[in-house]
């Protein structure tokens with residue numbers, strides 16, 4: 001080791017030395033691990049899952065990549081006569097059935113594969129942990145873990161809905177916020193679907209994201225404060241009806257039943273309000289203020305042209321009324337408009353409908369007095385972090401299944417529940 005730490009000129013190359021030492025320690029560790037795992041002779045007889053006696057045939061080797069490097073595992077191969085089936089019980093015991101990666105390595109692949117592209121994850125694993133894995137393996141393992149986490153999440157939510165688990169601490173304000181965002185998918189996932197691409201073809205599928213968060217206080221100016229670390233996410237590319245149960249289950253898990261006030265926030269999308277009516281009856285429904293403002297700004301552009309003094313004045317006056325929740329005045333002023341042209345007329349009609357339809361969800365003055373959030377910023381940021389940052393990078397095209405696996409994984413990661421769910425996985 002001495003010679004290693006010194007270069008010819010008498011200086012030392014710390015980087016080369018530390019990397020060399022780590023590699024050596026890992027190799028040594030892998031040898032020890034291999035010895036320990038292979039130390040015991042396999043028993044001559046084991047029971048098959050149906051209780052028959054299965055006989056040891058021979059010992060078989062398997063290469064397993066562990067956090068210390070590749071080891072050669074020796075384990076007994078058994079044969080059950082009545083079942084006419086061979087089996088390797090040690091693989092189940094070590095949790096390496098039909099995989100050549102140890103659980104420790106798979107955990108790292110899942111964690112990294114959730115955070116960044118599979119290629120980047122592979123490169124990071126090599127640099128940080130000295131583990132060499134193929135990009136395709138990271139993809140397969142990370143998606144497999146995502147699928148498992150999804151299953152665990154499902155059963156957790158089902159249990160929360162079925163049981164009468166009432167959390168001890170009640171929440172003054174319990175928010176459920178929903179949004180959708182397009183995920184670029186491979187061609188076969190959009191066959192026959194209409195969309196915004198060339199020839200009216202869809203290029204994306206909508207991932208629905210829901211978040212639950214809590215609010216106990218407001219700041220000195222009366223602005224709502226989100227409880228720290230209280231936000232959790234669920235999401236998937238799936239029909240609204242299925243997603244409704246997903247977000248409802250999550251809300252139950254988070255203590256919906258002990259909420260003093262439930263608030264649902266979203267943009268104007270109809271599916272959101274349908275779900276709110278179905279699963280959260282009695283909740284305060286709020287349309288995101290900034291979406292509503294955008295509708296006013298867009299309409300003003302249509303009627304008066306972009307950035308005209310008249311248009312700007314009109315929209316700022318309407319926005320002031322909107323902020324006050326005075327939708328009656330907003331509508332009155334809109335109905336006075338006399339746009340020229342078919343397109344502007346159509347835009348006006350649509351905007352009037354939007355405000356008419358959502359007026360109860362736009363009582364912003366009242367909401368503000370109650371110290372409530374009036375924006376869907378939390379779920380929109382969630383769409384960017386949970387979905388956009390990982391699934392919408394340039395050149396990425398997903399299968400719905402692969403996307404859903406990674407969305408499930410990221411929801412767990414960004415809800416700060418990775419270790420917790422990982423423990424559940426081990427227990428199940």
Ligand SMILES: [Zn+2]
Pocket residue numbers: 048049050051052080081082083084
């Ligand atoms: Zn058997």
